[in-house]
Amino acid sequence: MTEETIFSKIIRKEIPADIVYEDGLVTAFRDINPQAPTHILIIPNKLIPTVNDVKPEDELVLGRLFVVAAKIAVEEGIAESGYRLIINCNKDGGQEVFHLHMHILGGRKLGPMLSS
Numbered sequence: 001m002t003e004e005t006i007f008s009k010i011i012r013k014e015i016p017a018d019i020v021y022e023d024g025l026v027t028a029f030r031d032i033n034p035q036a037p038t039h040i041l042i043i044p045n046k047l048i049p050t051v052n053d054v055k056p057e058d059e060l061v062l063g064r065l066f067v068v069a070a071k072i073a074v075e076e077g078i079a080e081s082g083y084r085l086i087i088n089c090n091k092d093g094g095q096e097v098f099h100l101h102m103h104i105l106g107g108r109k110l111g112p113m114l115s116s
């Protein structure tokens with residue numbers, strides 16, 4: 001069963017978040033527990049729990065995640081210095097919130113891609 005998460009409440013503005021971008025397809029807001037000077041989550045407004053649930057008709061919204069990531073990187077001043085995009089999937093991927101989301105992390109030299 002597909003259950004809503006706290007991210008649906010953020011999209012609907014039922015709980016506060018530092019939203020940096022929103023449109024009809026995606027919403028982007030600062031992570032509550034930032035791991036880098038810039039740590040923003042970009043999520044589809046539509047609930048897609050994990051990458052495993054992606055369907056061909058989701059191509060537009062998933063492409064929008066990257067378009068918005070590139071825009072945010074410029075706005076955050078990290079486009080040239082560099083940044084990392086991460087999408088975790090399920091337990092071994094470290095996914096905690098089951099509403100697909102792209103992390104954009106930057107603003108400092110990031111460590112190795114995998115810590116363990």
Ligand code: 5GP
Pocket residue numbers: 006017018029030031032033034041087088094095096097098
């Ligand atoms: P995951 O491990 O699922 O890829 O990442 C979930 C992310 O969501 C974590 O980095 C966590 O800090 C963030 N997060 C969880 N709950 C909230 C919340 O209520 N508000 C915000 N802004 N971020 C959240």
